[in-house]
Amino acid sequence: xxxxxxxxxxxxxxxxxxxxxxxxxxxxxxxxxxxxxxxxxxxxxxxxxxxxxxxxxxxxxxxxxxxxxxxxxxxxxxxxxxxxxxxxxxxxxxxxxxxxxxxxxxxxxxxxxxxxxxxxxxxxxxxxxxxxxxxxxxxxxxxxxxxxxxxxxxxxxxxxxxxxxxxxxxxxxxxxxxxxxxxxxxxxxxxxxxxxxxxxxxxxxxxxxxxxxxxxxxxxxxxxxxxxxxxxxxxxxxxxxxxxxxxxxxxxxxxxxxxxxxxxxxxxxxxxxxxxxxxxxxxxxxxxxxxxxxxxxxxxxxxxxxxxxxxxxxxxxxxxxxxxxxxxxxxxxxxxxxxxxxxxxxxxxxxxxxxxxxxxxxxxxxxxxxxxxxxxxxxxxxxxxxxxxxxxxxxxxxxxxxxxxxxxxxxxxxxxxxxxxxxxxxxxxxxxxxxxxxxxxxxxxxxxxxxxxxxxxxxxxxxxxxxxxxxxxxxxxxxxxxxxxx
Ligand code: AMP
Ligand code: MG
Numbered sequence: 246x247x248x249x250x251x252x253x254x255x256x257x258x259x260x261x262x263x264x265x266x267x268x269x270x271x272x273x274x275x276x277x278x279x280x281x282x283x284x285x286x287x288x289x290x291x292x293x294x295x296x297x298x299x300x301x302x303x304x305x306x307x308x309x310x311x312x313x314x315x316x317x318x319x320x321x322x323x324x325x326x327x328x329x330x331x332x333x334x335x336x337x338x339x340x341x342x343x344x345x346x347x348x349x350x351x352x353x354x355x356x357x358x359x360x361x362x363x364x365x366x367x368x369x370x371x372x373x374x375x376x377x378x379x380x381x382x383x384x385x386x387x388x389x390x391x392x393x394x395x396x397x398x399x400x401x402x403x404x405x406x407x408x409x410x411x412x413x414x415x416x417x418x419x420x421x422x423x424x425x426x427x428x429x430x431x432x433x434x435x436x437x438x439x440x441x442x443x444x445x446x447x448x449x450x451x452x453x454x455x456x457x458x459x460x461x462x463x464x465x466x467x468x469x470x471x472x473x474x475x476x477x478x479x480x481x482x483x484x485x486x487x488x489x490x491x492x493x494x495x496x497x498x499x500x501x502x503x504x505x506x507x508x509x510x511x512x513x514x515x516x517x518x519x520x521x522x523x524x525x526x527x528x529x530x531x532x533x534x535x536x537x538x539x540x541x542x543x544x545x546x547x548x549x550x551x552x553x554x555x556x557x558x559x560x561x562x563x564x565x566x567x568x569x570x571x572x573x574x575x576x577x578x579x580x581x582x583x584x585x586x587x588x589x590x591x592x593x594x595x596x597x598x599x600x601x602x603x604x605x606x607x608x609x610x611x612x613x614x615x616x617x618x619x620x621x622x623x624x625x626x627x628x629x630x631x632x633x634x635x636x637x638x639x640x641x642x643x644x645x646x647x648x649x650x651x652x653x654x655x656x657x658x659x660x661x662x663x664x665x666x667x668x669x670x671x672x673x674x675x676x677x678x679x680x681x682x683x684x685x686x687x688x689x690x691x692x693x694x695x696x697x698x699x700x701x702x703x704x705x706x707x708x709x710x711x712x713x714x715x716x717x718x719x720x721x722x723x724x725x726x727x728x729x730x731x
Pocket of ligand 1: 339
């Protein structure tokens with residue numbers, strides 16, 4: 246177990262040429278305090294969880310005290326935001342404190358969001374507010390527990406610094422972790438300036454750090470693009486299967502590792518609605534739930550475009566072309582498993598789409614429905630499911646087909662339930678649950694943030710004493726809106 250001063254830094258990104266980053270220290274904040282801490286994330290750094298209670302920890306992750314051996318930088322990138330190219334973004338309020346290597350040899354970026362102004366802050370204040378920091382922290386840890394590739398989060402630190410957004414708000418910082426924070430936009434920024442040597446250096450760096458198995462491969466850049474495409478396609482399928490909407494799928498928020506990155510106005514699907522728009526600022530619905538696979542592909546084409554100095558157009562197209570098969574294949578597997586089926590037949594696709602149509606028409610809670618589907622008994626009326634629909638006639642029709650399909654593979658009710666409960670979560674990060682935790686935190690009671698984190702770390706367990714966390718949103722909770730303001 247390590248202490249803060251025992252963290253072993255290896256600042257590979259900071260060793261890249263100055264063109265890739267700005268060397269910058271976090272700007273200290275007044276009176277920092279611990280809001281919440283994830284022992285699971287600490288374990289990835291071999292950090293002793295007891296140190297979260299120390300002032301040394303708080304000062305370190307408030308950005309008030311440099312970490313020995315770290316070499317903090319703000320990363321440069323650009324990106325397509327809502328379809329338009331923005332030539333310079335970069336870490337405007339986050340600072341890559343450094344990369345820590347754990348005892349298992351894994352490398353984790355320590356990325357502190359809300360750490361103050363950098364050369365990339367443009368008109369921003371370099372800060373983050375408590376509500377968005379809590380939302381990002383909870384989402385990172387909840388998505389990981391759901392088995393979805395994501396950044397992790399070590400802690401949220403609050404401060405007395407006042408932040409101006411819609412009104413005066415409490416300032417905070419979130420310490421985010423990932424094997425790398427390189428984004429699609431990290432490549433775009435150099436390609437659009439025609440700095441092709443930089444594109445190559447970054448590609449070599451990323452392959453070395455994140456895709457080392459490709460290093461010696463002939464056509465390594467095409468193989469790299471192909472693998473990013475595969476990972477991104479699988480990620481998009483994962484999002485769709487669990488009902489997660491990212492909300493701001495700009496290319497600067499797309500990880501080169503194919504993990505979920507940058508949680509802003511995200512949302513978990515509650516009453517099923519394929520056109521669900523979780524981001525109040527997304528008036529056109531560009532990033533609506535059902536658009537995500539298409540947008541992920543669009544973003545990959547932007548990445549491919551910025552790699553064209555390293556490969557032919559035909560090779561880039563071939564790499565991108567794996568997307569539909571990988572996405573559909575993965576979606577098919579997840580969908581089959583969500584239904585508790587063990588074999589795959591073509592008709593399952595219509596079984597799936599007709600179910601989604603039913604859920605949308607009757608506005609049934611997506612998570613509750615699939616969890617309850619685990620209790621389906623072949624040959625019975627399944628009142629627990631019928632009760633979720635205002636009129637059950639259409640559901641009965643579907644249930645008959647589903648029952649026949651299950652019978653066709655001699656499905657055992659109990660075994661199927663065990664399988665399904667491992668895949669269809671009982672607990673998700675519903676907006677209203679996050680809102681309650683944030684509301685209490687605004688009143689300086691951080692217990693609910695912790696409780697929610699600990700419920701969501703075991704989303705597939707029954708946790709009978711936590712039953713109320715599985716309930717659908719009350720009326721006020723259905724009307725909540727989240728926007729880009731953070
Ligand atoms: P995001 O919407 O959080 O992905 O941010 C998009 C871009 O705006 C990134 O380059 C951020 O660093 C920058 N940004 C967002 N909020 C701020 C802020 N308060 N101060 C400085 N830069 C910011
Ligand atoms: Mg971003």
